[in-house]
Amino acid sequence: MVDGYAFANGFVNVLATLPTGTRVATAGRCGGMAYSVLDHALAGRDVPAWGPHLFAPDRVPPDGHVVADHLARRQLDSFRTPSALHFLTWSVLPDADHGPLAGVRTRTRRELPGVLRALAQGQPVVLGMVVARSLLRAGDNHQVVATGFARDGDAVTLTLHDPNSPGRAVTLVETPDGWRASNGRLWRGFFRHAYAPRTPPPLPSASRRPRAAVRAGAPVGLVHVTTGLLLVVDGDRPALAMAASTGSSWVPTLAVGAARALTDGDAVHLRVAPPVDGAAGHLLTAPPVSAASRAGAATAEDGQHLTVVDAEPALTGQDDGADGRRGDDDADARRGDDADALGGHDQRTGMPHDEAAAHADHGEGAIARWTVVVDGGGAWREGSRVRLVHAATGALLAGGRAGPTTTFTPDASTWWTVAAPPA
Numbered sequence: 001m002v003d004g005y006a007f008a009n010g011f012v013n014v015l016a017t018l019p020t021g022t023r024v025a026t027a028g029r030c031g032g033m034a035y036s037v038l039d040h041a042l043a044g045r046d047v048p049a050w051g052p053h054l055f056a057p058d059r060v061p062p063d064g065h066v067v068a069d070h071l072a073r074r075q076l077d078s079f080r081t082p083s084a085l086h087f088l089t090w091s092v093l094p095d096a097d098h099g100p101l102a103g104v105r106t107r108t109r110r111e112l113p114g115v116l117r118a119l120a121q122g123q124p125v126v127l128g129m130v131v132a133r134s135l136l137r138a139g140d141n142h143q144v145v146a147t148g149f150a151r152d153g154d155a156v157t158l159t160l161h162d163p164n165s166p167g168r169a170v171t172l173v174e175t176p177d178g179w180r181a182s183n184g185r186l187w188r189g190f191f192r193h194a195y196a197p198r199t200p201p202p203l204p205s206a207s208r209r210p211r212a213a214v215r216a217g218a219p220v221g222l223v224h225v226t227t228g229l230l231l232v233v234d235g236d237r238p239a240l241a242m243a244a245s246t247g248s249s250w251v252p253t254l255a256v257g258a259a260r261a262l263t264d265g266d267a268v269h270l271r272v273a274p275p276v277d278g279a280a281g282h283l284l285t286a287p288p289v290s291a292a293s294r295a296g297a298a299t300a301e302d303g304q305h306l307t308v309v310d311a312e313p314a315l316t317g318q319d320d321g322a323d324g325r326r327g328d329d330d331a332d333a334r335r336g337d338d339a340d341a342l343g344g345h346d347q348r349t350g351m352p353h354d355e356a357a358a359h360a361d362h363g364e365g366a367i368a369r370w371t372v373v374v375d376g377g378g379a380w381r382e383g384s385r386v387r388l389v390h391a392a393t394g395a396l397l398a399g400g401r402a403g404p405t406t407t408f409t410p411d412a413s414t415w416w417t418v419a420a421p422p423a
Contacts, residue, residue, distance in 0.1 A: 002041045002124055002147055002161050005067075007052040009033055009163040010060045013072070031078030031143040031193075032071035033163035034126050038145060039074070039200040041124065045423065048205035054225050054385055054417055062412070064401060066228040066242060067203055074198075078143060081194035083128065087141045091132035095178070095188060104130060108179070108189030112156065115192050119149050127160070128193040131185070142185075143193060144170070202243055204230050205420040210383020213261040214418060216268070221419030224399040225385060226412050230419055231404060233272055238306060238313045238404045243422075264374035267391060270306035272315060305368035306397075308390045313397060313404040316368050367392045375415070382418040 011029045040047045048067055052059040061068040078084065096103045102110075118125045129142040147169075148159040158172040162183060171182040172190075179187045204223050214220055222231040229240035262268065304315040369391035374380050387410060388397040395406035398413040407414060 002037045002145055003047055004037050004161050004163065004166055005033060005047055006049060006166055007055070007060050008166050010058070011068070011071070013075075014063075026139050028142075028163075029071045029075040030163045031126075032073070032075030034143045034145050034161075035074040035078055035195060035198075036071055036200065037161060038124060038126065038195060039198050042197050043199055045200060046205075046208075048203045048228075049208045049420060050206050050228070051210060051383060053383075054206060054415070061228065062226060064227060066201075068228075070201060070203060077196075077198075078126075078193070081196075083191060083194040086128055086191045086193075087130070087132075088135060088138055090130045090189065090191070091135055091138045091141065104189040105178075107191065111191045115146060115158075116149055116156070118192075119146060124161075126193040126195045127190045129185075129187045129190050131187050133188075142187075204228050204242060207382035207418040208420050210381060212382045214380040214382060214384075215261050220382065221421065222416050223419035224404075225415035225417055227399055227401055229399065229401075231399075231416070233315070236315060238315065240399055240401075240403050262372060262380045264372065264377045264380065266372045266380070267369050268372060269368050270370055270388075272304040272306075306370070307368045308393050308395055308406055311393075311395065311406055313406060370397070385415045385417055387414050388416060 009028045009030050011027070013026045013029065037047055050061060050067060055061055063069070063072070090104055090107065093101070093107070094103045095105055097106055115125050115127070125146045127144050127146050129144060131142070132138045132140045142162075142164070144163070145161040146158050147161055150157045150159075155173065160170040160172055160181070162170040162181070165183045172179050172187075174180075175186075177186060179189060181187065206223060207220075223229065224231065224240055227240060229242060232239050232241045234241070307314055307316050371389040371391060372380055373387040373389060375385035375387075380386060389395070390397070390406065393406075395408060396410060396414040397416070398405050398407045398411075399416075400413060
């Protein structure tokens with residue numbers, strides 16, 4: 001059995017946009033997903049764990065996300081093989097034989113022995129599934145991975161990994177009308193599709209423990225949901241990267257503090273912990289120290305923290321005091337402009353304005369303080385989507401392929417989640 005992606009194959013591939021604004025698009029990246037799960041299985045790696053809820057409402061990683069782009073490349077690879085022509089030629093063939101012309105049923109039976117031999121030797125096989133009856137419908141054809149089979153007399157039941165049905169095995173049996181899949185589709189037939197393995201890139205992954213609580217003082221990595229890139233430290237600045245450690249980059253984790261689970265609305269510091277024994281460094285979270293306790297425990301809060309300088313993510317120690325105070329003045333005006341017309345709630349955090357203002361204080365430690373906003377509220381778990389709101393400026397931590405940034409608009413670029421530890 002191969003391990004697949006947690007999200008279903010709901011991709012839309014935009015091929016072109018006409019002058020009228022109409023998009024020319026195809027549906028799905030089943031070939032890319034089939035090839036990718038085999039790439040990972042053969043390399044002895046787990047596929048990245050990205051739950052569909054992280055990408056709501058679309059339920060799949062967007063274009064520009066490292067996983068989505070990887071699957072798009074492998075999708076193209078799946079069509080750069082001689083057997084890919086069968087998706088077209090079989091779509092115009094009849095089901096039954098016509099004189100010397102073999103139909104889809106006969107051709108499928110000819111393919112079956114080779115598929116079973118490979119499976120008997122422990123080799124998963126990519127299958128091209130045919131349902132179309134014209135070239136115009138060839139895009140309805142599909143790709144899956146056959147992982148096993150069982151015999152009952154002359155009857156054969158294939159076990160499939162189907163990108164359209166994540167998290168469960170699908171069976172395929174022959175019927176008088178074609179090949180019926182347990183997830184509901186009736187296929188005309190199938191062929192063994194050519195596959196050449198490739199070493200998969202080191203794709204970042206969301207946490208594989210989505211129900212685990214995020215606790216103050218427990219290191220966790222942060223990964224940007226829209227791009228799939230890890231929040232790291234590159235030299236003396238925050239950055240987004242594919243790998244947990246590139247040069248002087250550090251794996252981000254949340255800050256040390258009271259040993260309790262964190263929840264929606266908690267104010268935290270994001271502190272950079274130095275590398276230990278050559279390992280990558282971490283960002284750690286801790287509830288902020290009060291002004292009274294800070295006076296007697298200055299060394300406990302020493303070190304660099306994630307903050308905002310000149311509207312850009314930065315680390316404390318980069319002239320953040322003056323810039324943070326300037327940001328306070330700008331933020332006051334922006335908060336007034338961002339008032340939500342629906343019910344007096346802060347547009348960025350979803351909290352009532354008076355509560356949001358309390359979190360966006362200007363007191364001791366506010367320059368490096370962030371408010372955690374959990375999607376849907378409640379406990380911050382490793383599988384949650386969260387936004388991080390800078391207390392001193394009210395800006396949200398955001399990201400893009402160029403790196404981390406800030407914004408005052410709570411859009412998709414402001415979602416973060418906990419990263420799986422590097423393999």
